[in-house]
Amino acid sequence: MxxxxxxxxxxxxxxxxxxxxxxxxxxxxxxxxxxxxxxxxxxxxxxxxxxxxxxxxxxxxxxxxxxxxxxxxxxxxxxxxxxxxxxxxxxxxxxxxxxxxxxxxxxxxxxxIRNPEISEEIDRSLLGKLQGYMQTIEVASYETGLLFYNNALQSELRPGRYFFWKGPTSVQVKTLDLRQLQLDMTGQEIMTEDKVTLRLNFVCQYKVVDPIKAIQIKGFEDQVYILLQLILREYVGTLKLDDLLRMKQEIAAFVLSRLNEQKEHYGVQFISAGLKDIILPGDVKDILNTVLLAEKKAQANLITRREETASTRSLLNTAKLMDENGTLYRLKELEFLEKICEKIGNISLTGGGNLLEHLNSLLTVKNVEK
Incomplete structure (x- = not known):
């Protein structure tokens, strides 16, 4: 078969x-x-x-x-x-x-795959079919990326999308934000030279300019915060409270200058700084309010006395002018007469004498009738 x-x-x-x-x-x-x-x-x-x-x-x-x-x-x-x-x-x-x-x-x-980066030889349209064998890393337009192979720094990556093979070489990309960042310090308690404990609210703006230096600092934001804290203590601790309140506009310039002394070490550029608030203890605030109220009252009394003096001086000058000029004296009589007529309904004049005598007699009669 x-x-x-x-x-x-x-x-x-x-x-x-x-x-x-x-x-x-x-x-x-x-x-x-x-x-x-x-x-x-x-x-x-x-x-x-x-x-x-x-x-x-x-x-x-x-x-x-x-x-x-x-x-x-x-x-x-x-x-x-x-x-x-x-x-x-x-x-x-x-x-x-x-x-x-x-x-x-x-x-x-x-x-x-010992060199993990996927070369341009590979058509990017194929990458969707290779998902299990590759990884995709994106760097946003406002970021920079630091590329590490097996924890060793290789290069800096510009914004874009990058593709790497999965294999014996470990690939990590650490991204840093290059936009302007803000550091807020709120309620920081600091003692002045005259032993007054107050609280400050302070703010500063900065941006990363050297990512490699910035990434080498552990707890980057925490260390910048401590640097700002120490500079504020240095400044405030050498001033008395009155001096601090008088010079509070200068604190921002001092702090910004001292921060930029350290910019090379941290790999950043400090752009601006400003003091938002000085918060005083309750008892100190009451004392300052009392002092302020007393100062304002003294200023008000000074202004009042100044106005009274000016008014008296004006009357004296007017009297001298009327004494030297009969016409001016006569015009003043008519001015006062006009003011009196506004308050009296009818005026009857009889007999001789000048106007002031008639007015005086009228006022005397009116007072008797009352």
């Missing part, structure tokens, strides 16, 4: 005898004795060459077979991008691979 085996045009056969590979079989019809110890494994040439439970090396001694195979030997430190007829088919990790080249052309792009 014979067994009939048909191998199609898009197939190849692998002949085994007693479990050992013998040769490749081309398309055709083959007959074997049914009780023979020979067997045939059919391979589809559109698929990858693979024999279950057999190592690929067992077949590579057959030159006729290998002439129809494309071999890809991928090292432990490599990824290989596999293309069939120019179209991406998949990514190969470490191992030995064989592909039938009878119907399709197989090409490869090898990448050394």
């Amino acid at each position: 014979f067994r009939k085996i048909t191998i199609k045009d898009d197939e190849r056969g692998l002949l085994f005898k007693k479990g050992s590979y013998v040769k490749r079989l081309q398309p055709g019809v083959y007959r074997h004795m049914s009780f023979s110890d020979e067997s045939v494994v059919i391979q589809h040439v559109a698929k990858r060459f693979s024999v279950p439970n057999k190592e690929l090396q067992l077949f590579l001694h057959d030159e006729q077979l290998t002439s129809e195979l494309t071999i890809a030997d991928v090292q432990d430190y490599e990824y290989v991008l596999h293309f069939e007829d120019g179209k991406f088919n998949g990514l190969l990790t470490a191992g030995l691979y064989a592909f039938w080249n009878v119907m399709k052309k197989h090409t490869f792009i090898r990448v050394d």
